[in-house]
Amino acid sequence: MNFRKILPLLLLFACSLYAQDNMKDKKEQVKALKVAFLTSELDLSTQEAEKFWPLYNVYDDKQFEIRHQKMKAFKNRLNSESLNKISEKDANILLTQMEAADEELFYLRKKFSKSLRTILPASKILKLKKAEDDFYRKLLQQYGDRGKRR
Template structure:
């Protein structure tokens, strides 16, 4: 499986490890970190920022909504007891729903990239893609380090 596909899913599941903070608080913290990281790494002009952030925020909110609502429903139905008792028909329906969510995320990403290319040069769009991957990697590492410290 591709690292780009795994990272967002790991990020989603990392939320559950820190339940003491509300989901909205976590989302806002991550959003602040992301804004700072992207701003530094992308070196957007004021005109580019003006156009980039509304596009990105709409994309990010929709992506979060799809992942949170749909993946949370999948996760709640995927406990070991349920999997041991699931019928072939239900498993097939479940996989179809998961694939539909993945496809919805794919088309959202494709539409966002197309929009992004109208407001940023292609070089910066590529930098954004790398920057986004780097951010999620850094975030996962940070939460992993935090989890290890908490266990000591």
């Protein structure tokens, strides 16, 4: 069976994962779907895959940590009531912390891209970026469609 034919079902399944309670299980299940999607889109050789996946997994875990732990802490402090009462000094500190996290993500991506250049041609690195964007777009679309049916 062609992977592109079962992809919508996989994405729908991924969206149903959001209904579960265990965040770690959800993360692992979405990660498995992402790996399957990226594998089909990148068409890596055996040698490329052996070098790519360990590097990608470290990068993906670090990116998740920055986005979901650091950024979540910032967002929790940015509710409307807190924002109305925050001092200028505290606002500047929070803004500086947020910028540092954004910069950390940027340098992580840059380092990852530089490492990828030693194992993949530039065309596959571009395909990876597009495939990641496509995966998340479809995941969000499926999640949004699921919410409309309620």
